[in-house]
Every structure is written in C-alpha cells, then in structure tokens.
Amino acid sequence: MVTMKNIKWGLGFKLFLAFAVVALTGVGAVALITQQITASQFTLYVNQGGSQWAVRWAPFVEAYYQQTGGWTGVEALFAGEIVPTGGAGLGRGGRSDRWRFVVTDPAGVVMVDTAAELVGQRMSTKVLALGVPLQADNQPIGTLIVTTGDPTRHTTEEQSFLDAVNAGVLGAALLAGSLALVAAALVARSLTTPLRRLTQAAHDLARGNLTQRVVIRGNDEVADLGQAFNSMAESLETAAEQRRQMTADIAHELRTPLSIVQGELEALLDGVYPLTTNSIEPIYQETRLLSRLVADLRELALADAGELRLERVPADLGALVAKVLAGFERPAADKGVALTTEIGPGLPTLDVDPDRIRQVLANLLDNALRHTPAGGRVTVQAASHDGDVLVSVRDTGPGIAPADLPHVFERFYRGDRSRARVSGGAVRVGTGTGLGLAIARSLIEAHGGHMWVESVPGQGAAFHITLGTAKTFKPGPGV
Numbered sequence: 465m466v467t468m469k470n471i472k473w474g475l476g477f478k479l480f481l482a483f484a485v486v487a488l489t490g491v492g493a494v495a496l497i498t499q500q501i502t503a504s505q506f507t508l509y510v511n512q513g514g515s516q517w518a519v520r521w522a523p524f525v526e527a528y529y530q531q532t533g534g535w536t537g538v539e540a541l542f543a544g545e546i547v548p549t550g551g552a553g554l555g556r557g558g559r560s561d562r563w564r565f566v567v568t569d570p571a572g573v574v575m576v577d578t579a580a581e582l583v584g585q586r587m588s589t590k591v592l593a594l595g596v597p598l599q600a601d602n603q604p605i606g607t608l609i610v611t612t613g614d615p616t617r618h619t620t621e622e623q624s625f626l627d628a629v630n631a632g633v634l635g636a637a638l639l640a641g642s643l644a645l646v647a648a649a650l651v652a653r654s655l656t657t658p659l660r661r662l663t664q665a666a667h668d669l670a671r672g673n674l675t676q677r678v679v680i681r682g683n684d685e686v687a688d689l690g691q692a693f694n695s696m697a698e699s700l701e702t703a704a705e706q707r708r709q710m711t712a713d714i715a716h717e718l719r720t721p722l723s724i725v726q727g728e729l730e731a732l733l734d735g736v737y738p739l740t741t742n743s744i745e746p747i748y749q750e751t752r753l754l755s756r757l758v759a760d761l762r763e764l765a766l767a768d769a770g771e772l773r774l775e776r777v778p779a780d781l782g783a784l785v786a787k788v789l790a791g792f793e794r795p796a797a798d799k800g801v802a803l804t805t806e807i808g809p810g811l812p813t814l815d816v817d818p819d820r821i822r823q824v825l826a827n828l829l830d831n832a833l834r835h836t837p838a839g840g841r842v843t844v845q846a847a848s849h850d851g852d853v854l855v856s857v858r859d860t861g862p863g864i865a866p867a868d869l870p871h872v873f874e875r876f877y878r879g880d881r882s883r884a885r886v887s888g889g890a891v892r893v894g895t896g897t898g899l900g901l902a903i904a905r906s907l908i909e910a911h912g913g914h915m916w917v918e919s920v921p922g923q924g925a926a927f928h929i930t931l932g933t934a935k936t937f938k939p940g941p942g943v
Contacts, residue, residue: 479652487644495637502629514610517563518596522608525567530600535567535575542578566609568592575606658686662693674701710875714761721750721757760899764875767906774817774910781814781821781853781931782807785844788825792833800838808847814931820907821931824915825857827900828927832859835925852932859926864919872917875902 521542528541542565567576572592574582587609595609661678668676676697680690728737728747737743766772789805796803825844832842840860847854864872876898908915908929919925 477652479655480648483648483651484645487648488641491637491641491644494640495633498633499630502633503626506626506629514563514612515594515596518608518610521565521610522596522598525608526598526600526605529598529605535606538567538576539578542576564611566595566611567598568595568607568609570604570606572607655686658690662690665693665697669697669700674704714757714876718754718757721754724750757899760903763903764899764906767903767910772906772910774820776815776817778813779816779818779821780811781816781846781855782811784818784821785825785846785855788822788829789844791826792829796833796842799833799836801833801836802841804841804843806843806845808845811846811848811853812851812932814853816911816931820911824904824907824929825855827904828857831900831927832857832861832925835859835861837861840924852930855929855931857927858924860924863921863923864917864925865921869917869919873901873905873915875899 524541525538528538529535532538565576565578566574566582566587568574568587572587572589574585574587577583587607591609592607594611595607597604598606598608658678658681665676665678674697677694678690680687680694725747728743728750731737732739732743763772785805785807789803793803829842829844836842836859842860843856843858845854845856845858905915908931911931913929913931915927915929917925917927
C-alpha cells in the first residue's frame with residue numbers, strides 16, 4: 465500500500481515546494497493588504513466631503529441639543545427649517561439635499577437618521593470614525609455622521625468600483641503567483657541539476673570509475689562541493705595508481721630474491737654447486753633481504769595508519785649523531801670517503817625516540833656513502849635555531865637529476881637505473897629495498913618534523929631534517 469510516508473520526496477520537489485510556499489504566501493499577503501488599504505482609503509475618499517460637512521454642522525447640532533436637551537425634532541435643523549441660537553448663517557437652504565445626516569448617542573446607537581433606515585442600530589467603530597464627536601458642557605453626547613448614502617455600506621457604483629479594483633489586485637496576485645511558481649521551479653532545477661550530476665558521478669566512482677569528474681559552473685557552495693568531489697576523485701585515482709604501482713613494485717622486489725633463492729637451490733639439488741658454506745651464503749643474504757623488505761613494508765603500513773609507536777625520551781642529538789657516525793667510520797675508510805661532522809654549540813635536548821632518529825641518520829649516511837665516489841666527502845651538520853634543530857647530511861656525489869628530485873621519497877623509486885649490483889649471479893637494479901627514504905621521512909613526520917632534499921647535479925646532494933616545536937625552518941625544493 466502506497467502511503468505518504470512511502471513516497472520519496474526529492475530535493476528538487478522540496479525546494480520547489482518551499483519556494484512556492486514562501487512566494488505564494490508573500491503574494492497573498494500583499495494582495496490582501498492591498499485590498500484592505502484600497503477599501504479603507506476609498507471609503508475615506510468617498511466620505512471626505514461628508515466629513516467636512518459634519519465638521520461645519522457639529523456646532524449647530526451641539527447648540528440644538530443644549531437648547532432642547534435631546535434630539536427630538538433635530539430633523540428640522542438638518543432640513544434648514546430652524547436655526548438654533550448662535551447658528552446664524554445656516555438658515556433655510558443651508559445644506560445640500562444630497563447629504564444624509566446620522567446622529568448617534570455616546571454608545572454608537574443611531575438616534576436620528578434623515579433617511580429613517582438606521583434608527584436603533586449600533587454603528588461600528590469603523591463607521592463612527594467617519595463622523596465628528598459631539599459634546600455638550602464638555603460631555604460626549606454622540607457622533608454626527610454626514611454621508612451621501614448608507615454609512616454602513618457602499619453604494620452600487622462605489623461597490624462596483626471596489627470590485628473592479630479587487631479583481632485587478634487578484635489578477636495581479638495570480639500573475640505574480642504564477643511567475644513565482646515558474647521562478648521556483650527554475651531555481652529548484654538549477655540547484656538540483658548539478659547535485660544530480662554529482663550523485664551520478666559518485667555512483668560511477670563507487671563502481672570503480674576513478675576517472676569520473678564533474679563539470680563545475682559558477683562559484684557558489686554547489687561549485688565548491690563539485691570541486692571537493694573532483695579533488696577527492698583525483699586523490700582516489702592517484703592513490704589507486706600508487707597502490708597498483710606499489711603492488712607491482714612489491715611483486716618485483718619479492719620475485720627477484722625468490723628467483724635467486726630458487727635458482728641457487730635448484731643448482732644445489734642438481735649438483736651444479738657443491739653444498740658448501742660459500743654456496744649457501746647467497747641464499748642466506750637473499751633471505752635477509754626478504755626479511756628486511758617485509759619489515760620495511762610493515763613499518764610503512766604502521767606509519768600510514770598513524771600507529772607507528774615512538775618511545776620518546778629526552779635525548780642529546782649530538783650524542784646520537786656521534787654514535788651513528790661511529791658505525792660508518794670503517795665503511796667510509798674502506799671506500800676512501802672522508803666522514804666529517806659539524807656540530808653547533810648549545811644543541812637543545814629533544815623529546816624524540818633515539819632508536820628511530822638513529823635509524824633515520826643511518827639510512828641517510830648509508831645512502832650518502834653509497835653514492836659518493838672515492839676521494840669524496842660526507843658531512844653531517846647539526847645546528848640549533850629558535851628551539852628547532854636542523855640536521856643535514858651532505859655528500860659530494862653526482863647529485864640527483866632535477867626530474868628525480870621530487871620523487872626521491874617515493875616508495876621503490878630509484879632514479880639511477882645504471883647502478884646495479886650482482887647477487888648470486890643475478891643483476892639487481894638499485895640497492896636496498898627502495899623504502900629507506902620513505903620510511904625515514906615517515907619517522908621524522910611522526911616526530912612532528914620535516915625532511916627534504918636539495919641537490920645540484922654534479923655537486924652532490926643534501927638531505928635536511930628539522931626537529932623541534934617552533935617549525936621555523938621552511939622545506940626546500942624536492943618536498
């Protein structure tokens with residue numbers, strides 16, 4: 465059974481209904497007020513002459529009442545047959561025969577009517593307002609009303625005029641109401657059409673069409689909503705592309721060591737290699753790489769979910785830098801790379817996770833040593849400024865190409881595809897898991913800091929880190 469509760473009222477219909485109610489209510493109120501004002505002003509206009517006559521006659525009527533003590537025989541005064549004392553100048557013929565005189569008592573009851581139709585009836589406040597109050601000895605004795613007809617209603621000609629005016633007002637109200645309904649429909653449609661398009665685009669997006677966008681027109685809130693939808697769709701499309709790329713990269717990274725392990729084991733099973741420590745060493749190294757890759761992926765997943773745990777304690781950054789550098793002194797010496805430090809005085813104690821900071825510094829130093837040729841130099845700098853600490857790791861390697869600079873912190877990104885290493889007979893593009901810099905920046909951001917890179921091709925690269933609360937250092941190029 466279909467009921468009103470089961471009917472789905474669309475937003476367009478609700479808007480149209482709201483606009484229509486407001487418009488029609490306004491038009492109806494204006495029409496009603498116009499009719500009331502027109503009738504009131506017309507009545508005042510019609511009785512304007514009578515009011516003037518009432519003002520002129522009021523003193524003589526009051527004089528008659530004082531002389532006679534009542535209204536008996538006052539009709540003779542209105543007929544011009546008598547002139548009260550003090551009323552000289554309004555003798556016989558002192559009035560026009562077109563006027564009708566009505567006198568009421570203080571309560572509004574008609575005592576005298578020259579047309580003999582309203583005697584005994586109580587006049588309304590509206591009718592009494594057309595007359596002039598009468599007094600005797602400063603006491604109200606009634607009201608004098610002078611009209612051309614019945615003061616309680618209009619004549620046929622007057623009513624015809626009012627009916628014509630009311631019909632015109634009603635016609636204008638109907639026309640205005642019709643135009644208001646059309647305008648309401650147009651406005652409701654203009655508001656709901658982009659929303660319907662947005663709804664359809666959202667359905668398409670939910671079905672997997674991440675390329676869906678909406679056309680934006682205007683600069684109102686609906687346009688802002690469309691812009692927000694397009695931004696969301698673009699972000700989802702980018703995230704989906706990154707997810708696909710990351711899945712492909714992970715598959716590639718896993719396939720390579722697994723292929724090496726499988727090849728080495730097959731060689732051992734087929735007797736190609738003897739089962740010795742040297743033949744098992746490549747397999748062991750690849751399993752270590754696999755374990756590191758899995759650990760790095762888990763760490764990135766925790767960082768993305770905001771669940772990366774930090775064991776914050778007060779730490780001396782200078783001591784952390786010195787401890788990390790101690791572990792790289794021998795690798796640097798073996799490669800012929802000078803390893804130097806420039807630690808500024810007065811470094812503040814920072815509330816950080818020492819293990820995570822050491823992990824970040826170790827990653828940057830490993831990266832710098834790997835790309836610095838023999839005879840080069842790697843420098844670690846640390847300085848304080850307005851409560852922040854700036855740490856920089858600089859090398860004198862070949863630098864980073866401008867096209868690669870914005871991507872160095874992306875997962876599995878390796879700009880220099882020419883560097884390769886051989887592991888167990890297989891060629892590996894790049895080194896490490898390709899996640900080190902992505903993890904490093906996630907760790908720094910988890911501390912509330914910033915990390916960025918600067919590089920000029922042929923002049924080395926510099927990775928910068930800021931830690932602290934003031935955040936006065938601004939990220940440089942490559943962020």
